[in-house]
Amino acid sequence: MPRHAETIANGATHDQGRLQCRHRRTGRHPGTGRQRHRLVLHVGGRSRRTQRLAGKTSARFRGVPQAAVTKADWLPYALPLNEPWQTSCGTTVLRRGRLLRLRSNDGRCGWGDCAPLPAFGIDETRATAFAEECAQLDLSAQRAGLPFNAWLGGNPPLASIAVNASLGSLLTVSSAGLTAAYADGFQVIKLKVGVGTLGEEIASLQDLADTLPVGCRLRLDANGAWSSAEALAFFTACRDLPIEACEEPLREPDPRDLARLQDGIPFAIAIDESLERLGKDLFRHPPVRRIVIKPARQGSLLASMEIALRARAVGMEVIVSSGLESSCGLLAGAHLAAAVAPQAVHGLATASWFACDTGEAVTIDNGRLILPGETGIGFRWAGEAATAFAGER
Structure with missing residues (x-):
């Protein structure tokens, strides 16, 4: 589990830490000369690189509004299926996971879904990172006043x-x-x-x-x-x-x-x-x-x-x-x-x-x-x- 996830472990809350999303300039791309950015998550002064964005992608995320998180909760779930989900990798009858809820200092909630499925390459670490990023980006899109697809793609929202x-x-x-x-x-x-x-x-x-x-x-x-x-x-x-x-x-x-x-x-x-x-x-x-x-x-x-x-x-x-x-x-x-x-x-x-x-x-x-x-x-x-x-x- 990523180290910042340890501070908000399953069923616990994190009230005082500061979880933020920033895009830092990391120099020029050697092939294109374009400015490179990377997304960094912070908790209590610690950081983890999650994705480097280059070229056209990076331009879409400049000036992303920051969301200071005041509380985070992991909410476990186990959802029964209406009928077994059968694949060549096996059968699933119950889907276990955890929701991540981030509360920001302006009263908003950002949500992420951690649902490991190892048979399909979705292990606990990746599922956790996905949930953390989704919850933070959800907050950022809310603060920008845009539906998530419009915020991601830089185009008018789709219905x-x-x-x-x-x-x-x-x-x-x-x-x-x-x-x-x-x-x-x-x-x-x-x-x-x-x-x-x-x-x-x-x-x-x-x-x-x-x-x-x-x-x-x-x-x-x-x-x-x-x-x-x-x-x-x-x-x-x-x-x-x-x-x-x-x-x-x-x-x-x-x-x-x-x-x-x-x-x-x-x-x-x-x-x-x-x-x-x-x-x-x-x-x-x-x-x-x-x-x-x-x-x-x-x-x-x-x-x-x-x-x-x-x-x-x-x-x-x-x-x-x-x-x-x-x-x-x-x-x-x-x-x-x-x-x-x-x-x-x-x-x-x-x-x-x-x-x-x-x-x-x-x-x-x-x-x-x-x-x-x-x-x-x-x-x-x-x-x-x-x-x-x-x-x-």
Whole structure:
């Protein structure tokens, strides 16, 4: 855990320390000559660098209003799911996490969501850093008088973004479920693959495609389930089906294998969990058409934003996706999506999987996630009842 998080450990409060957000000049970028900035968080005189911003990104954050924090609380939660969340990495039935609430000296509250999910690369340290940064930036956007997406992107605020429906495993979804989702306005429907055998899933996908409404497309997510040969067999059998993309197909992602697979199919392959593993070469010679960004896995909204801008600069598509966070983390991701890829169909319609939530439910209307119009992230805490499960389980 970062050292400043130790002062506001789980269930405790920090009343006297001073947690601030500043962007410091750190000299000129050696390649562009532009002024470099970095975000620094302070508690009681101590600091930690969380993200260096360069080029166009840094200009958007100059003059960020500072928010002096007078109190911070960690609020644990445990949210049961309506049904098991099945992927090739395992099954989730209960989502545990912690909300961070920062109170500022001007009476505002900033919120962050710490929801570790190690199977998807979201460990405790990154999830904590993500929550801390979100809460502080929430306060800064409120003080600037802007909705979070407008504050991040420097553009007029958006009212909504398109999202895909998330219906779980390919082997458990029904044609009636697909038809209902399409009737609700979802034009892209996401299904988890790599859960059953290759033959089972190819047969199921072909059967579903025969009943799919015209205009509806499928977004598949293998979560690194296949070998290169298995992925090739799957794509060969399904290349003519209405597939919009396949996320993270390979168990051992190699740029050359990914490029060969991408060249042979008409739909996008997307990098998700292996984003860090592929490293800088991903942007020098993109082997696939798309990246999927889970901000909590980066431990930072601002780092996620810079990755998105780098990807778009080399012609890659950008999708922001949920790490199955509560409504607090989901809203932060939605604002990021609106700032970096407002025309894309994002993977953020996951709130309906929860039997209860930490705050006011995220609204989905006609396949679009409605962004709060108020300043900041717009999270509205449900109160102590939202965290009651944490003490009972």
